[in-house]
Amino acid sequence: RRFPTVADLAAQARRRTPRFAYDFVAGGVGDDHGLARNRQALDAVQIVPRYGIDLRGVSTETTLFGRGYALPVGVAPMGLAGLLWPDADEAIAAAAQRARIPYVMSTVANSSIERIARIAPDVFWYQLYSVPENDHAVSLDLIRRAQAAGAHALVLTMDVPVRSKRVRDVRNGLVVPFRPTLRTAWDVARAPLWALAMLRRGQPRFRNFEPYLGPEASTGDLAGFVYQKMTGPLTWESVARFRDAWRGPLVVKGILHPDDADKAVSLGADGILVSNHGGRQFDAAPAAIDALPPIEERVRGRATVLVDGAMVSGLDLLRARKRGAAAAFAGRAFLMAYAAAGADGLDHVVRLFTEEFRTALIQSGTPFHDPVS
Amino acid sequence: RRFPTVADLAAQARRRTPRFAYDFVAGGVGDDHGLARNRQALDAVQIVPRYGIDLRGVSTETTLFGRGYALPVGVAPMGLAGLLWPDADEAIAAAAQRARIPYVMSTVANSSIERIARIAPDVFWYQLYSVPENDHAVSLDLIRRAQAAGAHALVLTMDVPVRSKRVRDVRNGLVVPFRPTLRTAWDVARAPLWALAMLRRGQPRFRNFEPYLGPEASTGDLAGFVYQKMTGPLTWESVARFRDAWRGPLVVKGILHPDDADKAVSLGADGILVSNHGGRQFDAAPAAIDALPPIEERVRGRATVLVDGAMVSGLDLLRARKRGAAAAFAGRAFLMAYAAAGADGLDHVVRLFTEEFRTALIQSGTPFHDPVS
Amino acid sequence: RRFPTVADLAAQARRRTPRFAYDFVAGGVGDDHGLARNRQALDAVQIVPRYGIDLRGVSTETTLFGRGYALPVGVAPMGLAGLLWPDADEAIAAAAQRARIPYVMSTVANSSIERIARIAPDVFWYQLYSVPENDHAVSLDLIRRAQAAGAHALVLTMDVPVRSKRVRDVRNGLVVPFRPTLRTAWDVARAPLWALAMLRRGQPRFRNFEPYLGPEASTGDLAGFVYQKMTGPLTWESVARFRDAWRGPLVVKGILHPDDADKAVSLGADGILVSNHGGRQFDAAPAAIDALPPIEERVRGRATVLVDGAMVSGLDLLRARKRGAAAAFAGRAFLMAYAAAGADGLDHVVRLFTEEFRTALIQSGTPFHDPVS
Amino acid sequence: RRFPTVADLAAQARRRTPRFAYDFVAGGVGDDHGLARNRQALDAVQIVPRYGIDLRGVSTETTLFGRGYALPVGVAPMGLAGLLWPDADEAIAAAAQRARIPYVMSTVANSSIERIARIAPDVFWYQLYSVPENDHAVSLDLIRRAQAAGAHALVLTMDVPVRSKRVRDVRNGLVVPFRPTLRTAWDVARAPLWALAMLRRGQPRFRNFEPYLGPEASTGDLAGFVYQKMTGPLTWESVARFRDAWRGPLVVKGILHPDDADKAVSLGADGILVSNHGGRQFDAAPAAIDALPPIEERVRGRATVLVDGAMVSGLDLLRARKRGAAAAFAGRAFLMAYAAAGADGLDHVVRLFTEEFRTALIQSGTPFHDPVS
């Protein structure tokens, strides 16, 4: 196998894509301390294995909010994924459907709720960034569409109260308005396959907003809408309102403080996705895996706890489970795999997670009891 | 933006200036451990963010000693700043005035109390190094002039009881008397814009002492005066005396021990500026940000606590606030910005601090209550 | 001497062997964190020396399970050692016999129980990987043969319930089935002495299984048998059964949890070999030397505790003893020595261990009381 | 000044001397962990400075065993110092005499007790390695000669119960018997000034043993005597005997355990020199500066505590004092200074220690009370 680890896939993705696109995905906020902390904290989780028992028959089947999935890992929501490689959202959703693992679609994906629902009917979750204007008219319509399309869970991302400053994006000129420079051109020239794919498929569009801007809305119009209208924090008031609007499992994402977890549960959340947004929002944030145990302790029995951040192996999934999560989510691992090797890359990364997680389970002697959710 | 971070500005400053000048500003004492500790300790300050609240309306207005400032950051006093780039003091003071943030003028600045007071009337603070000779005649006259010029606060720097050994300065020949070497010449040749600016504006002079040396005093005479007369520790006896002489807020700078903070307050200090002098005086000193909490606890309610050392981002300002400081000060960040890009650089660094601090506040969910001072 | 340390021997081994062979031996599982942890944890063991006593007459004679050995170090079992250099097993066994230190033969060695027993009659221990098929017919026969051949102790390796993923092996194509690539060929070309030796001696065969596959079994047949039949965990039930089948000292290897150690002893084990399998099975496993003290405390007086992992010097042996082990085992140190310099290399590494251990004992002022076993 | 720090002197020494000589001095035992620990532990000693007091009048005069010295630093004993540069012992002794700091002569120095006593009458201490043969006839004669020559203190080094293995020396062929190789020759060729000085002054001889081998003893005979006769631990029995034989202050060197310190004091020692022999004897030994506090606590009021290991600045001396030592000793700092710049280098390093220590004292606000000794 050419890609024995996710790191190999990421290295290949780096070779095939222009730097500004790769950096947009790989980078964090500020000095990337929050990003680095996620990985270091995972590496520091030691597990004392137990032997002498036979776990080969172990099933990794995972029940989340009453639905069965094949593995305790899902795809974390990623906006503008199409920048790294065209059609990323749909390809990843299809792979998740094949693999029977949750796929969380971002509001700012480059596909639409309706298309993803068709591609990934059994594993489709929807992540909302709200559009406060007009008393949340668009937000509520997005929820309505997700419900209509059959999304299993609604994920409310709390940790983007304000746009964060990604230093690499600024350096690369990847800011609004986008100003290509000589170096941008050079970067693109060095990634001819990417350029070709972009030419053929067109620039990534924020398709979820097409209904609200009329049929002729340009890619730039959609970007402008997102940039201008989709701002501000998701407040607890909104959480309460969206809870009312949504019939089904509600997950609150981006939580790091036990009090916030508690608050979310008291407002009716069914799940807490502990996350520092992959180190992309707040450089002083603790590692998600370190924030997890006190949160799990606080809401135990009342909500399902999930976690994301720097998950790149089956062993990481086991670490997440050992620290109290029912399942983990991964973002970059999937997107890099797709940019590296397309749909095959996606099936490969799923296989990596599956085999490695099974191996880690058996090796560690950890019996796999599906936690109540 | 060409300079997304202060590090980018410093890198540009390094390119534009001769090495001995850059090193003089960037370096610390001994092996730079105290310098490194400041940065490492800040990076280690994690903050668990809180979400679900709307802080977009947050004001960063900061009241210090009864006067309002735009942001909880000020310019720390820097002597011989003109060596890095001509007219640094006046340019920085003007920028501070535009930005409405405190500007602390050093006794050994390359401008005069009277000129700075005219340039920065609303934000002018004055930092005193004492001249013990003649029963502190010059020290007291400097205080008198600062008072007459309308300085808002007087800052007494305690942490220079003796000249420290800056290894890089010794290596670069930047000692008294200054002995240019072949390498010095080469350094200057590599920084032609700097050399030109120096030629046009003349060597930096310690202008505050011109009144005491008569109208014809040369630049060397002034340097000699500073080197010979401005020596020895600022004792508690002198603090008491200067307290009597000064009507207005008094800040004691360079404190790292709670007992010293207590002593200063008991002698009438209104503020404590916790600092290890940017790592320039004592290589075994703890990081300022680590020394801060016990000091704040000791003098809480009796004095305003400030801090400086390695502050380069709005997130650092938030860290300072979280650890108990009413405001932070930055030295090198401003000076590097000026050497990198002149007045524009200064406005830019203020913008960086402002935007990043606002972002950090909102992102962290920290409501901003102006601490009593 | 050309090789003052084991690191020098390993460097030489690296030069003389193809990369895939060297990596197979040197590498660990996943990201090599468990491997690195072993070394770092040993380096962190400080020992406060005691002086003023005369220990020059100290004997390093070590009694294990009633038999005397020259030094508290033995050779850990290593499968497929013949890949690094032909005839490694027999050469190392002979060196162990000369040196009077325990030699643990692996089930998947490239020699046979009967040959090793003849070469190393006084120091022969046998390590079992079980073949569950036919109610453990082969496993029990291997035990019978080891008993018949006069093995002193039987070692049951618990920590391979599943095949682990060695990333370097995957990268090097060292997987089943083995697929040589251009790079493999190039690697071999760069190690002509190795290639010659391989040509002369033939590919390494899993000789212990020849009796079960008939006289004409090819090297590939034997590999296939091992790959397909020797799978699955060694369960506590099997431990109990093998305990019944084996008359003599029984050691359980690969234990990291005190409860597992306790379980093994309750089932009749005489010794516990604390090990994380040289970092080759579970990347999140703690360092063996760190797992040792609580295990020793738990089974003290009931079983002899042994340890392995990254032992490369006499000082490491002292560290193992200070942490509670009666003796330590080393794997790679011996194999690298052989690949570096043949039988001379083996005698040399024994001399290094002997002299350094004696020196460390005397230097540290640690009297050497042979622990009861 | 060309050498602002001891590191600059060491770098120059490295340039002027052959590698085997430099390595012999700079290196430690094993993997140099004990060596590195000394430096890291010193760097980790933070000191919270106190301000507002005037310590400019501070005297650094240090009383040790009733005699006054100029500074709390002395020269640690170094054997075969003449290998780094001819006449090192006598030059360093002379510099110590000029500077009024203790000079501890090694038994295996390349000068004689009588010559050093003449060169450094006021600061001469003598360090004994014992020669057990003939009921310590030579040991006792060395003590007698030191007494007759007027040595102020006798230092018994406890931490060489056995020869240690210095890996770099083995690599460089610096073993007994010395076998020059091509590389040795090349090393010497690259250090022509060193070679010339050696030619002029002759190879370094262990002059203290000339009386015992007769007038015609060759350099090799003396080395052989040292190698063969000067072996084995210095036992507590010998300490008691040497205590009886010596009238004057007795210092026991190389102690790291409080119980050993206690034992030494109970046998009549006046001083304890806490040391891990500069990392040259036991790689697992703790840093001397870390071992110091519990030892000082144990013998406080009963003995004077001294420390050595990696002392290279006046700040390090302050650290030693803060941790409880009456004075510190430095070895390599002096020897490197001599190899770098001869007698001037020695005066320079004394000046560095003096100025830096004064500066550190004043800067830290530490009043200097000479501890009772």
Ligand SMILES: Cc1cc2nc3c(=O)[nH]c(=O)nc-3n(C[C@H](O)[C@H](O)[C@H](O)COP(=O)(O)O)c2cc1C
């Ligand atoms: C390119 C990219 C875009 C992202 N967009 C979103 C988003 O639209 N909504 C959201 O809730 N999180 C978003 N995230 C955060 C991820 O959902 C997730 O929290 C994070 O990436 C997990 O870390 P990992 O990528 O290291 O696995 C994004 C992350 C990346 C890398």
Ligand SMILES: Cc1cc2nc3c(=O)[nH]c(=O)nc-3n(C[C@H](O)[C@H](O)[C@H](O)COP(=O)(O)O)c2cc1C
């Ligand atoms: C070039 C330079 C000159 C300085 N001169 C003075 C001074 O004259 N008076 C003073 O109180 N502090 C002086 N300081 C210390 C600063 O006020 C401040 O404590 C320190 O620089 C803060 O760290 P930062 O530069 O990393 O922000 C100086 C610092 C620098 C870098």
Ligand SMILES: Cc1cc2nc3c(=O)[nH]c(=O)nc-3n(C[C@H](O)[C@H](O)[C@H](O)COP(=O)(O)O)c2cc1C
């Ligand atoms: C090449 C190689 C093969 C191994 N094969 C076996 C084996 O067949 N059975 C076993 O119990 N352990 C096996 N091990 C693990 C060793 O017995 C031992 O636990 C480990 O190597 C100790 O670490 P060290 O090599 O750093 O000394 C093997 C190790 C290596 C390096």
Ligand SMILES: Cc1cc2nc3c(=O)[nH]c(=O)nc-3n(C[C@H](O)[C@H](O)[C@H](O)COP(=O)(O)O)c2cc1C
């Ligand atoms: C080249 C060299 C020779 C030494 N010889 C002796 C010796 O003969 N007797 C002794 O007690 N210590 C000896 N030591 C140890 C020193 O006395 C001292 O403990 C150590 O060097 C202190 O560390 P420093 O060199 O880093 O300052 C020697 C050290 C060196 C570097």
